[in-house]
Structure formats: C-alpha cells, structure tokens
Amino acid sequence: MFKVIERLLGDKIATEKIALTGSERFRGKITGSCTVAMRDACVKACPVGAFMTADNEQGYAVDYKKCIFCGRCVERAMGSLQHSREEAMPVITEDAVEVTAEVIRQKLGRSLHVRHLDAGSCNACDFEMGAMSNPLYDLHRYGVHVDASPRHADLLMVTGVVTRNLEQALKMAYEAMPEPRLVMACGACAAGGETYGDSYAIVGAADQVVPVDIYIPGCPPRPSAMIAGLLAAADMLAEKM
Structure with missing residues (x-):
C-alpha cells in the first residue's frame, strides 16, 4: 500500500495539453492524389458515401x-x-484551443454548461465523452460542465444517428434550452447520418431535426477533439451574448 502511495506522489501530473494531432497509428485527414481508376475504386469502396469525385487538383x-x-x-x-495525423477539424487550430479556454472565463464570464443527448448511438462516442473527465483530459479545467437538464444548458451535445424513437426527445430538449443556444453533432452518426444507411427506424443526421452549429467528425472522435469543439462552441456562444 505504501509503495502505491509513494508511486502516486512521485508521478508527474497526468493531464496533457489538448492536441489536434494523433499518434502514428491515428487516422486523420486523407492526403495524397490518385489515378482516375483508383479514385473510382475508392468511391465504390466507401461504405458511407464520404469519398467523392471532385473538380480539384486531387480529383476527389x-x-x-x-x-x-x-x-x-x-x-x-x-x-x-x-x-495524416491531423484531426479533420478545419476551423479549429491547436493555438486556438488555449486561447479559447480564456474566452470561457473572460468573455462568457462563467462556465459553459452542456447537456448530452444520445439520439441512437452505439455508445462509442459516449465512452469517449466519459474519458473527457478523466485526469488525462480533465475537461473541468476549462470551466465546462455537463448538466442534467437542457433548461440549464448552453449547448446540446448530440451523439448517434437520430432514431425515430428519439426524434421528438431531441426536438423537446432543444426547445427547452434558453437562448442563446448551440448544438454540437458529435461523431459521424450525428454529423453525417449515413453510418447505418437507410432504415425505417432512422431519421438521419442531427441537422435534419435541429439546427447544428458545430460538427465533430470521427467514429468515434477522440476526447481531445471533443474538448476542442466545446471550446470553439464557447467562443461562438460569447459572440451571441
């Protein structure tokens, strides 16, 4: 027991800076160019229709x-x-993360309050959300708190493709939020709505039911990407107030 306590006291602080680049095995933005034949093969291979032909230098x-x-x-x-090792979040930079943390304290003048709504996920995004509060990511150091009621929330964080059974719940949660309010679609299901294809049980992406202000790509997104998105949302909220 004493050895465990000694090791804990001797270790450095585990909390890390929020980085928008992953490890060597991380799958981030797609880079490079390919032939027309390869491009067409990539279009056919994509299970969610995300890879498309385009009239640009890369051809996709x-x-x-x-x-x-x-x-x-x-x-x-x-x-x-x-x-690449870069997060697919073009509107957010690593420098902006630290700057935006100050926005919560200075511009907003209080904590950012978040309400999470699982609209029909596989729970992968939800597990990553839980990791945001552990000592490694330490969400609370930025003044971001998760609330039990949408009536106290500034931002509605939606995970999962919107199912028919939860469509009304999503609308009611959004309508219960005070103005100004924001919505974040977290993960490929909520952001794109194509992960499970067409089904009688599925409405689609979150923006088919409520207006979405910020999208966090990934399946699931990393906790650092979610935190960066929350900090960017705080900046957007400060502009609306």
Whole structure:
C-alpha cells in the first residue's frame, strides 16, 4: 500500500495539453492524389458515401461529417492516399484551443454548461465523452460542465444517428434550452447520418431535426477533439451574448 502511495506522489501530473494531432497509428485527414481508376475504386469502396469525385487538383473530396475513417479508400489507392495525423477539424487550430479556454472565463464570464443527448448511438462516442473527465483530459479545467437538464444548458451535445424513437426527445430538449443556444453533432452518426444507411427506424443526421452549429467528425472522435469543439462552441456562444 505504501509503495502505491509513494508511486502516486512521485508521478508527474497526468493531464496533457489538448492536441489536434494523433499518434502514428491515428487516422486523420486523407492526403495524397490518385489515378482516375483508383479514385473510382475508392468511391465504390466507401461504405458511407464520404469519398467523392471532385473538380480539384486531387480529383476527389472527402465529406468528413460522414467519414468513419475506416481506411478502405486508402487501401484501394494502394499507397497513393494516406491518413495524416491531423484531426479533420478545419476551423479549429491547436493555438486556438488555449486561447479559447480564456474566452470561457473572460468573455462568457462563467462556465459553459452542456447537456448530452444520445439520439441512437452505439455508445462509442459516449465512452469517449466519459474519458473527457478523466485526469488525462480533465475537461473541468476549462470551466465546462455537463448538466442534467437542457433548461440549464448552453449547448446540446448530440451523439448517434437520430432514431425515430428519439426524434421528438431531441426536438423537446432543444426547445427547452434558453437562448442563446448551440448544438454540437458529435461523431459521424450525428454529423453525417449515413453510418447505418437507410432504415425505417432512422431519421438521419442531427441537422435534419435541429439546427447544428458545430460538427465533430470521427467514429468515434477522440476526447481531445471533443474538448476542442466545446471550446470553439464557447467562443461562438460569447459572440451571441
């Protein structure tokens, strides 16, 4: 027991800075170029329709709201395409993360209050959300708190593709929030709505039911990406107040 206490006291602080670049095995933005034949093969291989042909230098485009980062397009391109280590979040930079943390304290003048609503997820995004509160990511250091009621929330954080059974619950949660209010679609299901294809039980992406202000791509997104999105949302909320 004493050895455990000694080790805990001797260790450095575990909390890390929020980084928008992953490890070597992390699948981030898709980079590179490929031939027309490879591109067409990538389009057919994409299970959610995120990889598309485009009239640009690369000849393709990726809808990161739909992308689940499965790597099938990279496999079909046989080395011509690669996953970078960058998060697919073009509006947020690592420098902005630290700056935006100050926004919560200075511009907003209080904590950012978040209400989570699972509209029909597989719970992968929800597990990553839980990790935001552990000592490694320490969400609370930024003044972000999760509330039990939408009536106390500034932001509605939606995970999962919206199912028919929870469509009304999503609408009611949004309508119960005070103005100004924001909605974040977290993960490929809530952001893109194509993960499970067409089904009588599914409405689709969150923005088909309520207006969405910020999208967090990934299947599931990393906790650091979620926190970066929350901090960006705090900046947006401060502008609305």
